[in-house]
Amino acid sequence: MREELIISGRNNYLIDPVLHIWHWQIPLYLFLGGLAAGVLFFAALFKILGKENEYPSAVKIAPMIVPFLLILGLFALFLDLKHKLYFWRLYTTIKLQSPMSWGAWTLMAVTPLSFIWAALHVKEVFPKWKWPHKMFDDLESILKKYILEIAWFILVFSVILGVYTGILFSAFNARPLWNTSILGPLFLASGLSTGAAAIMLLSKSETERKRFAKIDLMLIAVELFLIVHMFMGFLASTQVQIDAASLFLGGEYTAPFWIFVVGFGLVIPAILEILELRKYHIPVYISGSLVLFGGIMLRFIIANAGQASRWLY
């Protein structure tokens, strides 16, 4: 039995005694990325299905906020860098093995696409909108012809973006809690769910809100399933992963995870959505905001707990 351990000459800032290299910036960046991915996914999907008039908030209104979300997210990432002026170096290399690298490139593709999407719908959302130059109108009418093709691109890239927000963590085998392939689909489902919640919050149409409450309910079920699955995987794995899981099963992250993420973020909004679909009158902004809150908490808790889980010592 290992009884005692003394490390001398070691006190590296942010590394000892607990690794804390990523603070609020990275989880915020991942939350905003997932939310943007969710909104874009539904916008593209319902455009492709030809339902833009049935679901105006999904296709036209909610995507207006996406460029802001992405820029805010990239700014958070930028704040996290210690060598900020070298930011551009991310874009002089393509390293497929590095999730940070392909995440940066995915955002490079998604951000302009989100701008184009918002620009193509801005006149419908804000009828008084005028472009400062005729050039933009010309450009708009050209791009409008290819809107379905653009929608397909957005559909594919939004899924990549959503998965990436989880894979960024799961690629780190040094942190047993992150090192599970479930995080990719889990963060994708959570991103889609927060996207659906944002659409519900912005929607004025009863049918659209009901529709997205149903979609959200499905996604919450998927998330709960994945979370159970994740713990089953951990508990059936090596000691380091069992230790990692125990951070959530009796350890110091137990209460925040089960209360904030699972309780307030998944179970309670699911119950409220079921009640609402059963015609009880429950303001939609309650479940919508809870889902967004759960999405933020999920990223923060996984980011922090992951850094608390380790192989050595």
Place this chain on the structure above:
Amino acid sequence: MRYAMAVDTKKCVGCSDCVVACQTENNVPIGFCRDWVVEVTDGTYPQLEIEIRSERCNHCNNSPCVRCCPTGASHYSDGGIVLVNSEKCIGCGACIASCPYDARYSHPDGYVDKCTFCIHRVKKGQDPACVAVCPTKCMYFGDLDDPKSPVSVVLKKRKYKTLIPEAGTQPELYFLI
């Protein structure tokens, strides 16, 4: 060429001379370190065993830090030594999160820093500073592809282990047991 280091846990007394030598040699900023000494007590009273290890970056053959680095700043240099190019590093911290040995730290100047096996000395035919200064001579350094190098010789004679081999990083820092 494949540089490696072996540390004799039976000879190490935990004086931390290697830590100070490294800090001086490499201008490590105050409060940080590239190598450190670990003291582990194993067993249950009264059968106790103590192991002292001088640890540093393992210069892994399959380095997660090199894999995760988005800019290519972390790379393999001559003889498999893992280095960080401070000009290319953006300080994203991906490599720090990916090292199971916590061997890296963020230098106050913004880039990530860690043990280099004193490549600047090795190129001149000298030993790394920690090896050169150790008063009990418990460290061996050299090229594993050269059967006559001190590290090859001692690894042939003695039993050894690496740290957390199950992480799959293939470390080049051996501990004689």
